[in-house]
Amino acid sequence: MAEEKKKKKLCIIVSKGTLDAAYPPLILASTAASMDWEAHLFFTFYGLDIINKKKFKSLKVAPIANPAMPMPVPNIIGMLPGMTAMATMMMKRMMKKQNVPSIEELINMCKEMGVKFYACQMTMDVMGCPESDLLPVVDACLGAAGFLDIASDADVTLFI
Numbered sequence: 001m002a003e004e005k006k007k008k009k010l011c012i013i014v015s016k017g018t019l020d021a022a023y024p025p026l027i028l029a030s031t032a033a034s035m036d037w038e039a040h041l042f043f044t045f046y047g048l049d050i051i052n053k054k055k056f057k058s059l060k061v062a063p064i065a066n067p068a069m070p071m072p073v074p075n076i077i078g079m080l081p082g083m084t085a086m087a088t089m090m091m092k093r094m095m096k097k098q099n100v101p102s103i104e105e106l107i108n109m110c111k112e113m114g115v116k117f118y119a120c121q122m123t124m125d126v127m128g129c130p131e132s133d134l135l136p137v138v139d140a141c142l143g144a145a146g147f148l149d150i151a152s153d154a155d156v157t158l159f160i
Contacts, residue, residue, distance in 0.1 A: 009038040011151035013159045017049030019059040019091055019103070025160045026050075026106035032156075033113035040154075041110075042147040044120035047160075048127065051117060051135045056103060063087040111137040118142045118150075 010032040012025045025047075029039040049055040063083045095102075101109060111117070119134055121141045131141060140146075151157050 007036060007038050008032075009040070009154045009156070011040045011147075011154040011157045012042070013147070013157075014041055014043045014047035014050060015045045015160065017046035017055070017059060019061045019088055021047075021160065022050045022056075022059055022103050023095075023100070023106070025158075026103065026110055028158070029115045030106060030110050030113060033110065033115050037155075039110070039113075039115040040118065040147075040150055041115060042118045042120060042142070042151075044123045048119060048123050048129060050103065051107070051119060051138055052129065052133050053135050054133055056107070056135065059088075059103060060084050061087040061091045107135065107137055116150075118147055120144070120147075 010029065012028060014021075014025045016022075025041055029041055032039040043051050049059060061084065063086075092102075117135075117138045119129075119131075119138050119141045121143050123129070124131070124141060131138075134141075142150075
């Protein structure tokens, strides 16, 4: 009997909770899942905001200290009141124009495709985030050792 080929495995540590930082791990995980890879996302520090039901719909783009912002004005303008809201609106508009799903849609797509979501237990404790604040897509709350065990045989491991 031929041995079944092991699926490739992607593990991503998600550490940032801004709108522009939420897209890459979710897009990579959904792409991996569509390629029949295992995909695991570990949300730690501010990345926990992406799976926090009180915060995930209000993720923002900070224009200050973000030199990659496609704004035709000097970066220092990002300090003006209202610029974060404007940058966030611009990014959402750009994504919608290109038919990129929203963060909520990507989260749901990932879950439907079998992507595993893990919340960092230490971060939850430090930030005072009870498990009840997490989206129901979260599979488990793990410490670093738990995620390292999952990631130990990953083909691709990323820190975003």
